[in-house]
Amino acid sequence: MELEFKKDFDEARKNWGLFWKGKLNRPIILAIIPKPGKDPVSPPKFGEALYRNHEDVVDQALRWAESHEFLCDMVPGFTPSLMVSFFPAILGAEVIEIHEAWGVDTAVSPFVKDLGNVNLKFRRDSKWWEQWVALCECFKRKCAGRIVFGEASLGYNLDTLGAIRGTTELMMDFYDNPEGVHNAMRQILGAYNEVIDEYIRIFEFEKYGGVTRHGFYADGLVGVPQCDFGFSIGKEHFDEFALPYLKKEIERLDAVEYHLDGPGNIIHAESICSIDKIGVVQWVAGAGNEKKDWTWLYEKINALGKGLWLGAASPEEAVSLWKKYANSGRMILGVHAETRDDALRYLDAFEAIR
Template identity: 30%
Template sequence: MRISETPAFTTDLKPDMEDAERRWLAFWNHEIIDRPLCAITAPRDGVEAIASPPYLSGYEGNHQQVAERALAAAQTMFWGGEAIPCYSPSFGPDLYAVWLGCDLKFGEASTATSWAVPSVEDWETAGAIELDPANAWWQQTLAFCRVLADTFDGHLLVAHMDQHSNMDTLLAMRGGVGLCTDLMDVPELIDRAMAQVQSTYAPIDMALREAGRMVGACGRIPAYHPDRTNTIQCDFAALIGPEHFRRWALPALEEEAAHLRRCLMHYDGPEMLIHLDDVCAIPGLECIQWQPGARNGPFMDWLDLIQRIQAKGLAVHVPCNTEDIRIYHRELDPALVYYRCTAPNQAEAEATLDWLVDNT
């Protein structure tokens, strides 16, 4: 475990940052100090709440305006326990494919989403998949991260972005029907495409870290490490069986986890569960963020699965409020849980942390 006199990141919004960093390091080692990891947020006492910028903010180039609003919003929040003051920029879920050459389209304002326009008709004739440093969306992303880093200095971390890399990038570039067909018809071309996409992962990751001055790192799911972390995922894996997963998705996820050194995985929907044993064996993957999906019942209904993941030695990310956390605490291993909790006010947030100490 890293031992330091001062935390890698200091902020005027969290005077207990040194203690929080110590607890995060214990979490990554599957240890506890006197309670489970709990990142709890609430409205800050004595100030009027300011809403954080909406999803996709900044894509129009108004970077400074968005940065100032994100900072103002963070200053009205209580960052309790292991909650790290941070803000994650995003122009949408398909941005990785856009950096590699796809066009980016935005929906109506009411939908608050964007998507990549598929650019590959045939992998045989498609050009090499590579990052053009002059790509307009790549340059805007870096510029946005730099503005955020300058504005947030001493206050907030720039958290990493929503990155759909590996097979999710191929999905965005080719489209779902085309990619599923290609896995059967031209698997050797998928081998080549995946190798090209994966060769971009580390350079893209490190360039974003440099632009956002991510010394002390929060991933897209806001887990903290003083060195490096992020969230990995492969939503496309829900559409493929174990053979294809092990050929393409699993090696890519293993490469990403090795680069990050420790990470969480966003795990989206019951269709993904066929791959759970393989996923839980990925070196460097320490925590699963299970997302059941709206059609599959509330998170609380999946306690058996959460306990099954813990039994494999991995931690679980548990979204909760101050009432639910007491139920989960009775059922889950406190050394293998990341509670991401919301409280109605600062006093209740602090009382919840005290309760966890008293009941662990």
């Protein structure tokens, strides 16, 4: 099978399949360069479809793909998106639109006043769901056979409950009404499963696979679960109120890139890495922490048997990182390349050490 903008899609697909099994024997190499002779077009920003015409957003994604070369294991893909708080919105939260110079930002208003009397459901009649389905249908109509689109990612577990209950209120609930928290989490999980069923129907993952917003490809459902709420709570509460539901959310996915965000979440690394299906951990240090040396954390994640998403400026650096952090047999490297030959040198470097 070919994609219009990735003629060697079958080979890339095979490599990704081996990667998720830990049997590729080298890192996944992600390289994208402007196509010679074409002016590069930027991809649409996350959430632009909220305030732009859907056709225009999809056309921009296609112009971006047409103006770039996707080299080595990079698969041309784009994920439809409306807003950060999409899942709370289709559970019934009021969306607040904040108009900025660059576009429209969003937030949601907490609406759950009493966990003892809560009835959370996936609202198929939500205008946000209808708008999102229309966006996806536009992508399917225009992008099939050209680029891969779609990831099975929603707001997850405590992040969703915190958005619709309120952060302070939820943290008090851990002590005052733990069963109410579990009841709400079970309802959120039920809604999540319904939405995932719809994702499977809409995206047709079995045909082209899926790709995350970070460019990670897989056959089937691929997602980027997270629990940013974990930044604010200790291990005991995370393990009781987040971990069981995180495991069940991940059970629905075929390939998993976990988004570990901020130093406050490091305390949960062992709990998170206990989930077998997580293949790769994406570490995001957060504002003010980017320049710190996180080698010790990479070593910890590697020792826990999970792959890493790292960057390499040269083939030599890429080989060095692989030798240091290849415990799981999985690593994804975003690499610096200005030409096709530059990108292929990374593959040559790993072929030389086989």
